[in-house]
Amino acid sequence: MASRNSDVASPTRRGVIALGAGAALGLGRATSGFAQARPPAGPRGQVVAGISQEPTVFNPLMPGSEVDQGVWWQVFSPLWYIDPQGKLVADLAREVPSLGNGGLSADGLVWKVKLRSDAKWHDGTPFTAEDVKYTLDLINNPGFRVRNRVGHGLVRDISIVAPDEIHWRMESPYSPYLSILALTFIVPRHILEKASDPNTAPFNSAPVGTGPFRWGERVAGDHILLQANPAYHGQGPHLERVVFKYIPDLTMLYTQFRTGQVDYLGLSGISAHFVREAQGLRGRKVSLSPTAFVEHIALNLEYGPFTEKAVREALYLAMNKQARIDALYYGLPVPTESFLPQQSWAYADTLPVHRHDPAKAKALLDAAGWVRGSDGIRAKGGVRLEFTNSTTVGNPGREQSQQLLAQDWQAVGAAMRISNMPAAVIWGEFWQKSKFQSVMVGSNFMQGSDPDVTPRFSSKAIPAKGGSGLNTCQFQNAEVDTLLAQGATQFDQAARKATYGRIQQIIRDDLALLPIYQTVMAEGLKDGLQGFASNINCSSNCWNMRSWYWAS
Amino acid sequence: MGRYLLQRLGQCLLLLALVSMIGFAILHLAPGGPLSQFALSSQMSQEDLDRITRQLGLDRPLPAQYLDWLWRMLRGDWGLSFRDGAPVSAVIGSHLRATFELMAVSTVIAIGLGCWIGILGATRRYSLFDTLATIGAMVALSIPTFWFGLIAIYLFSVQLGWLPAGNRQTIGDGSPLDLLHHLIAPALVLALVETAIWARFMRSAMLEVIGQDYIRTARAKGLPERQVLRGHATRNALLPMITLAGLQFPTLLGGALVTETVFTWPGMGRLFLDSIEYRDYPVVMGILMFSAVMVLLGSLLADMLYAVADPRIRMG
Numbered sequence: 001m002a003s004r005n006s007d008v009a010s011p012t013r014r015g016v017i018a019l020g021a022g023a024a025l026g027l028g029r030a031t032s033g034f035a036q037a038r039p040p041a042g043p044r045g046q047v048v049a050g051i052s053q054e055p056t057v058f059n060p061l062m063p064g065s066e067v068d069q070g071v072w073w074q075v076f077s078p079l080w081y082i083d084p085q086g087k088l089v090a091d092l093a094r095e096v097p098s099l100g101n102g103g104l105s106a107d108g109l110v111w112k113v114k115l116r117s118d119a120k121w122h123d124g125t126p127f128t129a130e131d132v133k134y135t136l137d138l139i140n141n142p143g144f145r146v147r148n149r150v151g152h153g154l155v156r157d158i159s160i161v162a163p164d165e166i167h168w169r170m171e172s173p174y175s176p177y178l179s180i181l182a183l184t185f186i187v188p189r190h191i192l193e194k195a196s197d198p199n200t201a202p203f204n205s206a207p208v209g210t211g212p213f214r215w216g217e218r219v220a221g222d223h224i225l226l227q228a229n230p231a232y233h234g235q236g237p238h239l240e241r242v243v244f245k246y247i248p249d250l251t252m253l254y255t256q257f258r259t260g261q262v263d264y265l266g267l268s269g270i271s272a273h274f275v276r277e278a279q280g281l282r283g284r285k286v287s288l289s290p291t292a293f294v295e296h297i298a299l300n301l302e303y304g305p306f307t308e309k310a311v312r313e314a315l316y317l318a319m320n321k322q323a324r325i326d327a328l329y330y331g332l333p334v335p336t337e338s339f340l341p342q343q344s345w346a347y348a349d350t351l352p353v354h355r356h357d358p359a360k361a362k363a364l365l366d367a368a369g370w371v372r373g374s375d376g377i378r379a380k381g382g383v384r385l386e387f388t389n390s391t392t393v394g395n396p397g398r399e400q401s402q403q404l405l406a407q408d409w410q411a412v413g414a415a416m417r418i419s420n421m422p423a424a425v426i427w428g429e430f431w432q433k434s435k436f437q438s439v440m441v442g443s444n445f446m447q448g449s450d451p452d453v454t455p456r457f458s459s460k461a462i463p464a465k466g467g468s469g470l471n472t473c474q475f476q477n478a479e480v481d482t483l484l485a486q487g488a489t490q491f492d493q494a495a496r497k498a499t500y501g502r503i504q505q506i507i508r509d510d511l512a513l514l515p516i517y518q519t520v521m522a523e524g525l526k527d528g529l530q531g532f533a534s535n536i537n538c539s540s541n542c543w544n545m546r547s548w549y550w551a552s
Numbered sequence: 553m554g555r556y557l558l559q560r561l562g563q564c565l566l567l568l569a570l571v572s573m574i575g576f577a578i579l580h581l582a583p584g585g586p587l588s589q590f591a592l593s594s595q596m597s598q599e600d601l602d603r604i605t606r607q608l609g610l611d612r613p614l615p616a617q618y619l620d621w622l623w624r625m626l627r628g629d630w631g632l633s634f635r636d637g638a639p640v641s642a643v644i645g646s647h648l649r650a651t652f653e654l655m656a657v658s659t660v661i662a663i664g665l666g667c668w669i670g671i672l673g674a675t676r677r678y679s680l681f682d683t684l685a686t687i688g689a690m691v692a693l694s695i696p697t698f699w700f701g702l703i704a705i706y707l708f709s710v711q712l713g714w715l716p717a718g719n720r721q722t723i724g725d726g727s728p729l730d731l732l733h734h735l736i737a738p739a740l741v742l743a744l745v746e747t748a749i750w751a752r753f754m755r756s757a758m759l760e761v762i763g764q765d766y767i768r769t770a771r772a773k774g775l776p777e778r779q780v781l782r783g784h785a786t787r788n789a790l791l792p793m794i795t796l797a798g799l800q801f802p803t804l805l806g807g808a809l810v811t812e813t814v815f816t817w818p819g820m821g822r823l824f825l826d827s828i829e830y831r832d833y834p835v836v837m838g839i840l841m842f843s844a845v846m847v848l849l850g851s852l853l854a855d856m857l858y859a860v861a862d863p864r865i866r867m868g
Contacts, residue, residue, distance in 0.1 A: 221818035424584020427591035
């Protein structure tokens with residue numbers, strides 16, 4: 001039922017046209033055009049999804065990348081998921097627990113989850129509350145190599161009330177747990193409990209789930225084949241097979257999309273310089289899908305000049321964002337002011353819009369006492385307005401972007417030196433322990449799809465100061481700390497939106513980071529492929545492959 | 553012969569020990585690790601990364617990790633891949649067939665075509681054929697394999713649509729004809745450079761043999777030219793080719809690495825690149841040791857074959 005809701009919520013354009021035509025004609029039965037836009041009666045055909053990274057992790061609780069998650073969405077099911085509009089939709093649960101339906105106690109401490117009783121594992125075993133309990137227990141098992149325990153670590157006193165109902169208590173209220181559970185796939189107790197070590201269980205290479213597709217085969221280094229699950233508890237699947245084809249080279253991936261060997265090119269997307277050509281290909285369509293990644297300049301706020309707000313503001317004003325977007329990324333990314341994607345329900349759309357204004361930048365620096373030296377670089381109290389900017393070696397877009405940035409800032413008297421490093425070096429201690437001065441990076445700030453940014457902006461989340469988190473910019477703000485604590489315990493979405501709106505405002509005003517743009521991914525599909533729906537709230541746009549089908 | 557073999561095997565073992573030590577040290581001392589891909593993930597904190605590092609045993613001193621790995625290798629346990637948790641021997645085995653398929657076909661093409669061009673070029677020295685073959689060989693040797701691969705894909709797949717743009721087979725098909733269809737382009741591209749090398753070596757060896765006294769004697773006693781070339785010149789000129797075959801083995805692995813990437817061929821080359829990228833230490837070490845063994849065996853086999861083929865060579 002859950003997926004049916006989602007299909008209604010995001011009908012295809014062709015579907016809408018067909019529905020309209022059918023209604024206008026007053027036809028009781030479908031016309032041929034109408035029939036084309038409808039999914040087939042049973043699973044039919046296959047889709048080859050081309051991806052540039054190989055999925056290798058099939059236990060959905062272990063550390064995996066986005067490509068792995070693309071496979072998890074087919075084989076497994078969460079209790080509920082978040083649809084493209086940001087709405088929680090029940091999947092293995094009968095309903096999403098809320099204050100309104102009594103699933104959540106008023107203090108947010110007691111959770112009561114009612115489960116479907118018609119869901120089955122791929123081997124025919126019925127899905128029950130025991131599986132949910134086992135999954136939560138496994139996540140908290142110290143010997144298990146779980147991805148993370150954020151939220152799960154607060155779960156206490158799990159009790160199975162009935163085969164289709166489970167209750168637990170939270171150590172403290174934590175509203176992002178709803179979103180975290182939307183990305184937590186349930187694993188089968190009856191299979192995994194027999195393994196001596198869940199880290200090396202045979203299940204990890206031949207998973208059994210409750211999802212719309214069953215595990216078929218994996219040819220390592222080449223592809224993964226999934227077969228339709230005829231006993232799936234939701235609507236679909238409409239495809240007989242789904243193939244995840246690994247093609248490491250992006251140019252070759254696009255070539256195979258062009259030659260028709262690949263039906264859907266996603267996850268890594270079409271390289272920006274091929275997008276215009278791809279849009280003109282006959283029999284292909286391109287979907288420009290926003291992602292949750294925000295490209296920005298991360299400043300080490302404890303590094304000399306960056307401690308001063310006037311400097312950060314001047315650098316932001318001197319930055320020509322749009323030129324960079326147009327010249328290097330063919331105009332695809334969307335300029336942004338927030339760390340949250342614009343599709344998030346918590347996105348604040350009232351933030352001040354950036355202007356490229358070098359004159360104002362110079363005036364700000366002059367007023368703050370930064371005086372130009374003989375070489376044109378400003379200094380104040382013996383400190384030169386000079387810093388390094390680092391990014392990953394071998395990323396041509398970012399490397400060219402750095403060149404433009406250095407020119408922009410040179411013009412206002414700031415010297416930016418480029419100091420790039422291999423990914424393994426830059427994202428190690430250099431980044432984690434805040435040894436950088438400034439870094440050009442794209443980050444997804446959200447916790448799953450929740451706007452809780454405690455690990456990013458809490459003063460207790462600075463690894464360089466012994467904190468546990470990702471606040472590598474060393475941002476500290478008492479009001480933000482209070483708001484973060486407040487937001488994590490609020491269960492009303494409107495109230496939370498206000499809380500996170502205020503946080504976005506403070507981060508933007510303070511320029512704790514210099515936001516550039518929200519990344520947009522160009523995904524390619526064959527014309528006849530229906531049902532694709534980009535969803536920023538899921539880790540992969542393959543989230544609803546159960547609803548995909550061929551038009552004819 | 554037996555003593556010589558024992559000596560060589562001893563040298564091989566020493567070399568393997570050195571390769572493993574140096575390889576292990578370089579791999580682990582290089583910055584980053586198997587978890588660095590998650591460093592930017594919003595879903596994993598530094599605490600999570602540290603916990604998993606401990607669980608994988610990567611926080612132990614390097615010598616302890618090396619000795620543990622060595623002890624397990626000596627017992628035939630290659631370890632488990634960090635990426636998919638599968639046994640390393642199974643991971644390598646699953647990629648081996650594709651690489652050997654590609655290598656075998658391209659080697660057969662390269663040896664057959666290269667020797668024929670070399671022999672013909674030497675017997676018709678400075679002819680139009682010889683000049684064209686020399687220029688062709690130089691071009692093939694000067695241009696990188698990936699360029700030929702891309703051109704082949706552009707021409708035969710994108711423009712003409714005759715051949716698939718990569719992959720080893722059509723998923724769900726896998727018939728011999730389908731496999732052959734997919735094999736044509738990568739095998740020819742990989743064979744191209746090898747053919748040029750074989751042609752140059754064969755021409756040179758043939759020219760040297762043709763100038764020998766026994767060839768002149770064979771001609772003087774009235775043997776037909778065809779018999780002189782086939783029975784006397786070619787057979788002797790082929791001797792150094794045995795050494796070349798042994799030495800070409802590592803080159804073929806290197807060539808396959810590039811060709812496999814361009815043609816999306818799921819072989820050892822691609823596995824090696826991916827494993828290095830993800831710092832999958834057990835798999836990288838497994839491939840390193842496997843390649844080292846193959847190269848040493850290739851060289852040893854070439855030496856032994858040389859002795860068998862040429863009675864003048866004595867071993868020991």
